[in-house]
Structure formats: C-alpha cells, structure tokens
Amino acid sequence: MTIALIRPTTELFDSWSSAMAEFGDVHIDGSGLTAPVTPDRATLDALIAKATLFADPSAELPEGFVRDDMYWIVDDAEVVGTLSFRHALNDYLSEVGGHIGYAVRESRRRRGYASAGLALSLDRAREVGLERVLLTCDDDNVGSARTIERAGGVLHDVTDQSARGHGLMRRYWITL
Secondary structure (H helix, E strand, C coil): CCCEECCHHHHHHHHHHHHHHHHHCCCCCCCCCCCCCCCCHHHHHHHHHHHHHCCCCCCCCCCCCCEEEEEEEEECCCCEEEEEECCCCCCCHHHHHHEEEEEEHHHHHCCCHHHHHHHHHHHHHHHHHCCCEEEEEEECCCCCCCCCHHHHCCEEEEEECCCHCCCEEEEEEEEE
C-alpha cells in the first residue's frame, strides 16, 4: 500500500470517475464538488481548474472563499478518497467545514486511508505555518470522530448546525 495525496489529474480519470460514482448523489467531503457529482470529463476539467485557482497564492478567489489545496487520496494509481486542506477559516468553515475535509469511498473504508490522508494533510498544515487545525464531522460519524481523535484531535464542542443544512456537528482542534 502506497498512500499519497495528489492534485486532481486527468491521468487518473477512470479511477476518479469510479470513485465518484461509488459515492452516489451524496455530498463528498473534501472533493471540491457540489452534489450530485456527474463523474465525467467536463466535471473533472472544471475541478482541475478550480483546484489550480484555489491553490495559487497569487490568485484572487471568489468572495467568501479561502486558499484551498484539493487532493485525491490515492493508493498506487487508485483514487480511494478526496481531501481538502484549507489554509484559513471563514465563518462557515469555523462552524461546519474546518481546515481539513475528507471522504473515503465506501469500498475502501476501514483500511487506514482516512488516517493516512489526514496525517499527510497535517504535514501540509505544518508546512504553511499553522499551529493548530480545526476538523469537523457529523456527531453520528463514529469512524471520522475516531480518525480525528487518533490524530490528536481534542473535542471542542458539539453544535447544532441545522440552520446551515447540517445536524449536530463535532468540532475538534489538533495542535501541530
């Protein structure tokens, strides 16, 4: 198993398309996409353009957005998940999204991919000089809560985010 974070690329189109199809019509955390996702070439091309823009420190981003490194979690040449590392927090990210969002396709869960992707993104957070990062997950997402806690996450609170289209959200801080 060789797990890495890579930027979206057309070279892994088939694997990415398969992964996105496996998620179905639900929101895919860390994907940079809005549900439902159509896993076609036009969607991937738009994602690559968005990822390139949001990762460019000299680019002017749309209002309300922050610098964001969008990655795929890959095992060799297979896309097993998505991960988004946001360099800063805005009001929404402070309550719901956090610095890091990730998702692993269902057929690859419980194999350490989320933990490995999170560890790699924490290295990236250190590189950009953050001292701590915020991660969130749904209150009933036991797997994600355990992943965050194993990475050093300390529960800050559980808040009702129904006004933002979510239920109860757990917010964790990881000191780097």
